[in-house]
Amino acid sequence: MNSPGQPVRSLAAVAARATRPAADKPAKVRAERLNFYYGDTRALQDISVDIQPNLVTAFIGPSGCGKSTFLRTLNRMNDIIPHTRVEGRVRIDEADIYAPAVDVVALRRRVGMVFQKSNPFPKSIFENIAYGLRINDLAGSRSELAGRVEESLQQAALWDEVKDRLQESALALSGGQQQRLCIARALAVRPEILLMDEPASALDPIATQRIEELIYDLKQAYTIVIVTHNMQQAARVSDFTAFFWLGRLVEYDRTEKIFTNPTEKLTEDYVTGRFG
């Protein structure tokens, strides 16, 4: 990583300001002084951020800056990694998701996730979507199950391509189709929040464009948080952007402000491609 102009100038001050953009609605997700440790290594330092409902929030920053780690604290996916520890709070609709009484399984149903590398189950297209519905007892009858599978595939703009081969293996789909299948699978359990960890980084430009259009459509119904390496993508799809650097949140604001008139020199250096 190239060193930016004045790297460590005001990071502590920046974190303390907690960069909360003017909110029109109460925050859907609110992190409060969140710290995250892999063993003894502090990967996230005092992250405080309010994520707005029914908008797209992008996390940008160079590799290893903690943006994916932070994303995974929002549905407690980091719980399955041994020797990790969380301090601070994450509230979803004001309730702390790290409180002892929280049912992690129920939380993950509310907070869906799409991963960087598409990871369909080695089963049929239909079974991939139906799995989440079955394990959560969300479909009472066969026809209801089939209906919700179709609805999810429609939402993910995949239905027309796969409706005649629902019983074929999901692994026979193209990379872009597999990723849209993973989105459909996440949508099937009707989450409130959708986390996307670099969902298009392994896809070609056309498949990427389809995913971006999809994100635009989905924000009507979902609160979307997307991690991306690609700054043009963040500028295209998001309403708010958070810039992470070395485990800290440097700046968080409306996307057009981050990309046209950032407050921090560090943000400006990153979005103009001077490092990263």
Next chain:
Amino acid sequence: MRLFVDRAFQVVALAVLCLALMALGALILDVWQDGARRLTWDFLSGFPSRRPENAGIWHALSGSIFVILVTAALAVPVGVAAAIYLEEYGTRSLMAKLIEINIANLAAVPSIIYGLLGLGLFVRGLAMGRSVLAGASTLALLVLPVIILATREALRAVPPSIREASYALGATKWQTVWHQVIPVALPGILTGTILALSRAIGETAPLITIGALTFVAFAPDSIWSPFTVLPIQIFNWVSRPQPAFRANAAAAILVLLALLLTMNAAAIWLRDRYQKKLT
């Protein structure tokens, strides 16, 4: 020079492979010459006799199959469950590491030691006598570590992304293991299990130790029946002085080999079938 080494290594590896295959081929050819003419329906369906030309192996063949089925019924559920616990639930504690090392060691313990354990524990301690159940229990102990190791290996090969996908949908650990991990690991589990059982079917020492080397003239009809198995019948026949019995032994070896190859072929077939289903 590098190319030469590369080429030389290829040649040496091929030569070693041929040597191993030739040894196996010579062995089978030799046994075939001795025993092929005894391979008749009467031989397969016959019972032991003082006269070698009247003797058959049905009692030993059915004993082998019966014992291995009971062994599988005992060892597979326990072994697979133990592996799932160790791989998916067990924490990386000191205790878990100790158990892990012990299982690896148990897999290397000579089989006659298991025979002694079976004699003390099952035949005498639990008063099972020299029954199919005692023999199968002993063999189950013998193959258990191998099944556990093979199953853990298969579970470990399941990509973490599949588990993550399942957890992210709100699946519990059990749902993730049962619906996603085990189906993907199944071909590996099946292959490892069948190979472990085909090791057990050729075992002689532990069964001799628990007393299966007695004259048994009938096929076992319950898990409490006394029994004998093919390797013991073969051992019995080769130690007779008459050459005709040795022909019987050679024929029995061919039957045992056929049984083993069938099991191994089944393992490969099952693995391919499931892999096709998955892709």
